[in-house]
Amino acid sequence: MGFKIALIQLSVGPDKSKNIAQAVKEIHLAKEKGAQLVALPECFNSPYGTKYFDEYAEEVPSGETSRALSKAAAEAGVCVVGGTVPERYEKKLYNTCTVWDDTGKLLAQHRKMHLFDIDIPNKITFKESEVLSAGDKITSFDFLGSKIGIGICYDLRFPEMAHLMAKEGCSLLIYPGAFNMTTGPRHWELLGRARATDQQLWVALVSPARDSAAGYVAWGHSLLVDPWGQVVEQLDHEPGVLLADVDLKVVDEVRSQIPIRKQRRTDIYDITIRS
Numbered sequence: 001m002g003f004k005i006a007l008i009q010l011s012v013g014p015d016k017s018k019n020i021a022q023a024v025k026e027i028h029l030a031k032e033k034g035a036q037l038v039a040l041p042e043c044f045n046s047p048y049g050t051k052y053f054d055e056y057a058e059e060v061p062s063g064e065t066s067r068a069l070s071k072a073a074a075e076a077g078v079c080v081v082g083g084t085v086p087e088r089y090e091k092k093l094y095n096t097c098t099v100w101d102d103t104g105k106l107l108a109q110h111r112k113m114h115l116f117d118i119d120i121p122n123k124i125t126f127k128e129s130e131v132l133s134a135g136d137k138i139t140s141f142d143f144l145g146s147k148i149g150i151g152i153c154y155d156l157r158f159p160e161m162a163h164l165m166a167k168e169g170c171s172l173l174i175y176p177g178a179f180n181m182t183t184g185p186r187h188w189e190l191l192g193r194a195r196a197t198d199q200q201l202w203v204a205l206v207s208p209a210r211d212s213a214a215g216y217v218a219w220g221h222s223l224l225v226d227p228w229g230q231v232v233e234q235l236d237h238e239p240g241v242l243l244a245d246v247d248l249k250v251v252d253e254v255r256s257q258i259p260i261r262k263q264r265r266t267d268i269y270d271i272t273i274r275s
């Protein structure tokens with residue numbers, strides 16, 4: 001019970017069509033290597049930065065990137081978690097992940113719920129909320145008998161959201177993300193392992209490759225963490241592909257051996273979705 005996943009750590013530049021073409025090429029290559037699910041990084045069709053979002057934004061599913069991902073998923077016959085793209089919808093912009101099944105049908109769409117607004121003096125100031133709107137839905141989809149949840153980058157910092165996806169039945173959480181040279185070394189792996197450990201499920205983090213000349217320098221280090229909280233594999237900062245098996249039996253194994261899910265004191269506290 002499980003499947004082979006490929007995390008594609010893409011090199012992203014200012015040429016949108018080139019970025020998309022590279023992603024499509026890697027989807028096909030990953031399929032040839034046996035991947036059943038291919039995941040791309042955050043903001044893979046555009047440089048990451050508030051000044052770029054409007055220029056690179058497109059509608060889902062009619063935009064250039066959606067059409068290319070749908071076609072690639074269908075032609076390769078593989079499920080694609082399409083990283084993120086700046087999405088334009090009703091005059092607003094979102095940071096959005098699309099998921100395509102192996103016939104090219106749109107399976108799910110997640111809009112980043114927690115916008116990346118931080119200010120670390122002399123290191124990094126970033127304010128996504130200056131141009132982006134936040135999504136308001138938890139997102140999961142069914143895949144080969146399992147459920148997979150989607151979060152985007154800063155969403156990883158919110159354990160409540162991971163908890164809700166686990167409560168929906170997810171065995172794997174995929175976070176396209178682009179941490180930076182300040183937060184990456186401090187928090188990227190730590191948060192991936194924390195979410196995997198506290199929810200007892202698989203966690204995949206997918207980053208763009210590092211480009212030291214870019215305005216926003218991504219940390220890279222795409223990784224896969226198992227439900228024990230152990231890093232199964234991690235890339236460095238160069239472009240690359242992480243190909244690994246996701247064994248869903250490990251989820252049940254950890255949950256039955258350390259039964260924290262049954263031991264929560266929901267008589268005292270709870271995490272719920274407000275309707």
Ligand SMILES: NC(=O)CC(=O)C(=O)O
Binds near residue numbers: 183
């Ligand atoms: N880029 C992000 O959304 C998040 C990030 O870099 C961080 O949390 O650190």
